[in-house]
Amino acid sequence: MATLADVARRAGVSAATASRVINGSAKPVADELRGRVLRAVDELHYVPNAHAQLLARADRVAVGVIVHDVSDPYFAEITRGLQKVATEHGRLCIICNSYRDPDRELAYVDLLRAQQVAAIVLTGSGYHDQRFTRLLNAKLRAYEQTGGRVAAIGRHMHAGDSVLPGNEEGGYLAGAELFRLGHKRIGVVAGPKVLTTTTDRLTGLRRAAKEFGRTIGPRRVVYADFDRDSGAAAAATLLDSSPTLTAIAALNDAMAIGVLATLRERGLSVPGDISVIGFDDMPIARDVVPPLTTVHLGMPELGMRAMALALGKPARAPRTERLPATLVRRTSTGPPP
Amino acid sequence: MATLADVARRAGVSAATASRVINGSAKPVADELRGRVLRAVDELHYVPNAHAQLLARADRVAVGVIVHDVSDPYFAEITRGLQKVATEHGRLCIICNSYRDPDRELAYVDLLRAQQVAAIVLTGSGYHDQRFTRLLNAKLRAYEQTGGRVAAIGRHMHAGDSVLPGNEEGGYLAGAELFRLGHKRIGVVAGPKVLTTTTDRLTGLRRAAKEFGRTIGPRRVVYADFDRDSGAAAAATLLDSSPTLTAIAALNDAMAIGVLATLRERGLSVPGDISVIGFDDMPIARDVVPPLTTVHLGMPELGMRAMALALGKPARAPRTERLPATLVRRTSTGPPP
């Protein structure tokens, strides 16, 4: 790989001059030399070594993003927002998939620190795991002390700024909608138990139940994995144990789609026999049949806000922005039969 | 940010010794010193500067990936395969979105070279653009000459290894299926004209037509953007200009879903009034109503193969792997009314 020295030698100038030409430095360079340098760059296909540049300049240009899995549409949407703002700031994104493994997440924080990223954005639910939370916070605080910026999406209790989607509020909206329609026996397809997103949404659902003088018993809640197939399986479990359910609330749209598949398979009509409500308002939600009533969260917006916090002016104290949840009524919900 | 020198000072050893302990060098270090170093690392939250390491070691650890847009499900699926293999090889992926802008793609190749990546994987359709192709190939070849590896997915004519999905073959399968069912007036919702993926799939479709003694006239082909909304709009255009169509072939599933939406809106039943066939077999294809007949490509597999080529043993000559397309029959297709 050609180095700056190679370019300088070929152009018959010093490395300093070559560097100045290549980086468009303020210092003037005679046109004659400039031309020779540019020609050498071209001929050698020279590209400056970004690592050496970083070492010499000591300005951090990349930002790190840790998500559960970019190929999951939920995170893909958020990532789109993150990337947009990062690109606007001229930053390169390094994306790491933790696959919901806390240890991998910790390892990635170190890796990103090692990469000298200007900021780390943590995306996706926190865990109900004391040890992990403590370790993570220690790492993040150490990182912040060296000038690193931290922002998180959908996590309480951690170092740095955060953007919080209305998970509890959305759960409430979904629950209230079903109870308002007159449903009395509601099943819930929840996400993994260890995720705070799951518990937050569930809490909202329960608050709605309480308000309508009802409860959602533990047997009416089945924990799944936030993906389509586990949602389908959970719906089957739910229907087997409580055949008289008139509505199922899934804590995300992917699982809601799985629920719809199970219902179709069993010849149950939606919302005639049973209502289904989702969560997240993924783009596909309007294209399934029936179109899914769901809770809109604005994932790209979450990403944009978080990245804006991470790359904007640092604040004295950690900031928290909340993004409200809104209900999107489509046709997968209706009154009980 | 703590440096190796800080750690060494705190531990009362030389930087050389500290480095050896931290990297688990083969050279033996007394337990006493080792302990002091490790303690210092811990106390200072020391993480080695990856850029300085890279500079000193000169071994490339990251790999670069250029995709059109990770948040597009098609690329998300491919990326999953790429990441999987990269992670297995202990490599970090740097993902760049070109948003189908050839100039941005060229810029990213330079950026990735600057990052000293071990390999560059280009994902997604090539362009019918001589200037671009020439420039890109020059860059890639220069990169390969310095020991860089290149692999591409779904592109002909370029430097490096490649994995080719059966685009032409898939187009043929889709067309043959429709003609075999007895359709005579078929509309096509195509992707952007400049993409080779579009023309390849279209070529396959036309080959099928020819084989059944028919042609697909230019007025029966509407070019859209490979996304849901443009697919919906294209279907509307098609139906307005040729109201007697009995089938629509969309060149990807996202557009097929848009087509279904338009048909639903117009009160046309699928496949009763009109058949719809997609392409890609995205996960969601089985969950729309009616479930989409489509061409299966195996996107994660494409990604895995490409990354395996890029990270495996280099070959003397460029290798090309082909992945066959297969037809997945669901219920969005049937005989014409």
Place this chain on the structure above:
DNA sequence: TCGCTGGAGGAAAGGGCTTTCTTCGGCTGG
């Protein structure tokens, strides 16, 4: 004509790390 000034180019000092090459101390064998 000489002393200055200012401008253009180069030398060299980092920046943080790895690794080769040295050094030094303690041990073994003659």
Place this chain on the structure above:
DNA sequence: CCAGCCGAAGAAAGCCCTTTCCTCCAGCGA
């Protein structure tokens, strides 16, 4: 008892680049 060795630790070079600080020379005014 001393030469010679070996093993462990440290000194220093080098990776590639940026940038400060110098140097040198031309041109200007006195």
